[in-house]
Amino acid sequence: MIDIKSMTIPELETYLAEIKEPKFRAKQIFLWLQKGVTSFSEMTNLSKSLRETLQKKCYIADAVIQKCYCSKLDSTKKYLFRLHDGELIESVLMDYHYGRTICISTQVGCRMGCTFCATGQSGFSRNLTPSEMLSQIQTAERDGQKRISNVVLMGMGEPLDNYENVLRFLELISNPDGINIGMRHISLSTCGIVDKIYDLAEKKYQLTLSISLHAPNDAIRSQTMPINQRWHIEDLLKACRYYSETTGRRISYEYAMISGLNDSDDCARELGERLRGTLCHVNLIPVNTVSGTSYRKSMIDRQQVFIKILAKAGITATVRRTLGADINASCGQLRRRYQSEVEL
Template identity: 50%
Template sequence: MKEIELNSLTLEETKDIMLSLGEKAYRGEQLFSSFNRNKELDIEEINILPQKLRKMLIEKGKVRKINILKKFSSNIDDTRKYLFLLEDGNIIESVLMVYPHGNSICISTQVGCRMGCEFCASTKEGRIRNLTTSEMLNQIYLIEKDLDENIDNIVLMGSGEPLDNYENTLKFLNIIHEPKGHNTSYRNITLSTCGIVPKIYDLANENLPITLSISLHSPFDSEREKMMPIAKTYNIEKLLKASKYYEEITNRRVTFEYTLIEGVNDRCEDINELGKLLKDINSHVNLIPLNPIKEYNRERPELSSVEKFKNKLEKRHIKATVRKEKGTDISASCGQLRRDYIERSQ
């Protein structure tokens, strides 16, 4: 038990730990709720547990913590960006966005990313390591404590590829949904992936009613491969087959993320091909004007061109929206703020 990370355990795993220590299972519920409902990470302060048990847990287990390193508030809207310092000195980031329907948080699932998408700042140094389940959970809990407000919607779309950290991500979903913990509805959770096809099938078979958001970015394999190395392994045909399977198993509409890049994927032929590809999938296209980074200095289309692209898709009976940009004055796109902070600190 020495290396077990207590605040990364599911409810059932926490009960099992208590039974292994000769305690009743309900003590596991108490510890689990202390971590995930009360957001208490200091076992000494969990007074509902007997002092002898607290001492035993401290001796035999580990509670992993993260700390808020820095926070930034947008002057444009209510967006807030958080940098977190991990125990090993690595830095991750989260974004809080305020909408009329509630607070949404975009969390990281890895330190860095190895997927190599051309226009993403998160991936430029590669993947350093996976986040543990508790490091994902505590991004939410620390921001809630900082704001003294609840988070209503969770998006796994920060730094990292969630399906490349599959087991920890699955445990995160289990724990954040558990009624004796945070009790977040699966329908309020979105998982974004660049398209690791085998893991999309695995996730579908879990039959969790979360929203799956897939990075498409081009309807042509030749163009998509230039932007996303994963496309060389899983072409669009394989990706859409997996998407269709996910939709049929979970009965959930699939979202396709589509970053619009001037002169690259915003042409009439792109619209026509998207219409053909998506006509038989219950899906929605989320159009994102490119946010240029120095390593990918392409141009973003004018907003009027983005709206025209959207309207032409809708004429082909493809549902589409344009993502509203938030927190542009605090580098709110994935990975930007972390990279900027690290570069300035060196």
């Protein structure tokens, strides 16, 4: 079966020519798919025979809500979506003053193995298709009856480990005839697949690149992030500098504050020296409590000292606002909890 929602308009034109259908139908089909229809019968301006042909040869990917948790502290929603093959993924919908932001998954599970991440503890199943990434947004919009204006690829999975599908998703989501979310409203978070950062830089997309750094040196980073064994911090930062120089975009460095591990004054000073003079911002994140680890989040006063030390090096830093704390809104936790309940 053909994954029709992952196709671009030119690809749809080629496919329609193969089944002896006129070229102009491609844009009609594309518009329906971008509206989020889940059945070919909804494409009312197509002939009945074409709808029947598409039904036989193609499928429309969807993300069905398995569970939805609504925060009592704010308007955050956390979705557990079921895909066509029964796999489960998560998305988080958040309200900010500048619009609605959704954090979507790019893989079922993750193979990066970061020790502070709930997703990594569940292992890796498969990559998501571009259509499955789109479907998370479309389903959340249907559920909330409001437009989503910003997308963050920071849910389950490592986006650059699913590089080609993510590129296709970016092409589809930013298409003016589709959902039409511009690149400046999209953030992509990676733990540091260096060769793909160079490849992404050449695309010159105007998206925000977020780097999960979480340490000022190799000794600490290698304790929590296995990828550092392949690409050391200096390799990663060199790629980030190239990305900024090529695209003109500021890098956002994500830094999970883990008490007693990476939150000392010395860590702050070393981080400041490494990033000094670069186009960047540091996003400090109080680490989430994940079962199976002894990690504890840094105290608020420690976070503030860290910020002041970075400021002396000319590096701006803020503490990420915590949303959906009462519903475990960090990705990976809901899927694990649901699977445990089902097994019981």
